[in-house]
Amino acid sequence: MSALKSAVVFFRSPPAVQGIQDTLPAAIAMAIWGAVTGVAMVQSGLSTAQAIGMSLLVYAGSAQLASLPLFAAGAPWPIIWASALIVNLRFVIYSVAAKPFFQQFSWPKRLLHGVGMTDALAAEFLRRFDPTKLQRSGLLQTESLRLAREPIHYYRAASIFIWLVWQSSSIAGIVLAQEIPATWGLEFIATIALIAMLLPMMVDRAGIVCVVVAGGVAVLSITLPLNLGLLVSVLAGVLAAILADRPQIEKTRLSS
Amino acid sequence: MTEHEAYIWIGIVGLMGATVISRTLLMLWPREFSLPFRLQRALRFAPMAAIAAIIVPSVLLEPGSSFIGLSHPKSIAVLASLIGWFLTRQMVVSMAGGVSFYLAAKFLI
Numbered sequence: 228m229s230a231l232k233s234a235v236v237f238f239r240s241p242p243a244v245q246g247i248q249d250t251l252p253a254a255i256a257m258a259i260w261g262a263v264t265g266v267a268m269v270q271s272g273l274s275t276a277q278a279i280g281m282s283l284l285v286y287a288g289s290a291q292l293a294s295l296p297l298f299a300a301g302a303p304w305p306i307i308w309a310s311a312l313i314v315n316l317r318f319v320i321y322s323v324a325a326k327p328f329f330q331q332f333s334w335p336k337r338l339l340h341g342v343g344m345t346d347a348l349a350a351e352f353l354r355r356f357d358p359t360k361l362q363r364s365g366l367l368q369t370e371s372l373r374l375a376r377e378p379i380h381y382y383r384a385a386s387i388f389i390w391l392v393w394q395s396s397s398i399a400g401i402v403l404a405q406e407i408p409a410t411w412g413l414e415f416i417a418t419i420a421l422i423a424m425l426l427p428m429m430v431d432r433a434g435i436v437c438v439v440v441a442g443g444v445a446v447l448s449i450t451l452p453l454n455l456g457l458l459v460s461v462l463a464g465v466l467a468a469i470l471a472d473r474p475q476i477e478k479t480r481l482s483s
Numbered sequence: 484m485t486e487h488e489a490y491i492w493i494g495i496v497g498l499m500g501a502t503v504i505s506r507t508l509l510m511l512w513p514r515e516f517s518l519p520f521r522l523q524r525a526l527r528f529a530p531m532a533a534i535a536a537i538i539v540p541s542v543l544l545e546p547g548s549s550f551i552g553l554s555h556p557k558s559i560a561v562l563a564s565l566i567g568w569f570l571t572r573q574m575v576v577s578m579a580g581g582v583s584f585y586l587a588a589k590f591l592i
Contacts, residue, residue: 259575277491284499293534294498296541298491308497313533315505316526322510323518334511341507411586419560419581421538426568426577428531441532442539449540457536464532469525 242377243384249355250385253347257288257389258396260420264288265400266407267417271295275401282397286342286390289424290314295417306457313461321349327358328378340379343386345393352382437468554592560585 237243268278268291285291290311297307321344329337356378407413429435441464448456484492509516518526542561545551551558560581567573567580 256575263578273491274488277488277495280492281495281498284495285502287498287502289530289534290498290502293537294494296537298494301490304494304497307494308501310533310537311498311501312505314530315502316529318502318505319509320518320523320526322506322508323516326510326512326516329510330515337510338503338507341510342503344506412589413582413586415557415560415585416582418538418541418557419564419585420578421534422542422561422564422581423568423574423578425531425534425538426565427572427574433528434531437528437531438535441535445536445540446543449544457533460536461529461532464535465525465528468528468532472524472528 237380238384240380240384242380245355246351246381246383246385247388249351249381250347250389253351254389254392257347258392260288261393261396262400262403263416263420264291265397265402266404266413267292267295267400267420269401269404270407270413271299271417272414273298275405278401278404279398282394282401285311286393287311287315287318288393289421292417292421292424295414299414302457306455310457310461317346318344321346321353324353324358325349325382328356328382340382340386343382343390345386345389348382348385348389351385352378355381431472433468433472436471437464440464440467554588556585556588556592559588559592 238247265278265282268281269275273281273295281291293310293314294307297310322341325344329340332340404413425438429438441460444463445456445460448459450456451459542557543550563584564577564581568577570576
């Protein structure tokens with residue numbers, strides 16, 4: 228009972244309320260993606276238990292969606308895991324940016340906070356508590372727990388909130404998928420969801436080059452053994468994007 | 484447990500490992516860490532390349548590695564998601580367009 232009470236007190240504290248308010252719009256969009264991911268997991272052949280297990284254990288929508296065509300094709304594990312790692316590389320960037328706030332914690336606590344990181348949370352958290360700005364103003368250097376408590380409560384509340392929204396919508400999608408007739412052949416829904424995710428990322432020339440080269444090489448290298456074509460394509464796409472990006476980098480350097 | 488079930492479950496556990504590592508490795512790193520500007524930009528492209536490398540063959544090719552035609556439900560779905568995105572710039576519209584046109588093409592053509 229007292230645990231429940233302290234949870235209520237925690238979620239009513241101003242930073243927690245702020246964190247939930249800030250991530251609310253993203254969470255609504257995320258609920259749709261969670262449901263779609265749930266449907267996609269079942270439609271691409273996972274059992275209900277496997278789909279729920281994947282949702283709870285993996286908790287990374289784009290990596291889950293990306294793994295589905297690979298599972299359906301019977302790709303070897305290292306290929307599936309490597310592509311998840313690559314799709315997840317953005318979490319590495321987020322965790323480096325958020326790291327200063329959690330530095331004072333023990334490693335199990337850092338692990339727990341790290342696992343709660345998501346795209347929506349990173350966007351809102353790093354906007355409200357920009358570590359480089361805070362470091363410049365000396366707020367983080369004080370390492371005073373009292374000062375550092377606000378961002379941490381914000382982060383905790385928002386990450387728990389997003390986790391709950393994602394898991395409940397994903398499981399709702401898994402249950403809903405049982406009702407979809409098999410003749411609909413919705414296994415392609417994972418690919419459609421990935422396309423919709425990819426389009427907003429192609430904001431500049433380098434992004435378009437990246438997608439075209441990686442996709443083209445993937446088609447040409449489809450016959451390589453052990454699905455090695457996937458890794459070759461990623462490498463080709465990233466290299467092509469870096470080459471296409473070079474003038475862009477110089478422009479941003481000059482303007483800043 | 485059948486062989487296929489084991490294949491999926493081991494795959495899922497490995498995916499969990501891949502996600503936990505990417506989310507926490509540098510968080511657990513004992514020292515302060517900053518990524519060079521160029522590396523950060525390069526890292527931004529890797530997920531796009533991986534997603535493209537997974538979806539482009541699964542869109543364009545039929546099992547047996549032959550190209551699909553333009554009237555294939557998959558082609559129509561992709562066109563619908565592209566049009567949905569460029570008209571509204573909303574991911575959800577793009578996805579809903581793709582799914583509904585995919586189903587429509589499948590049952591009507």
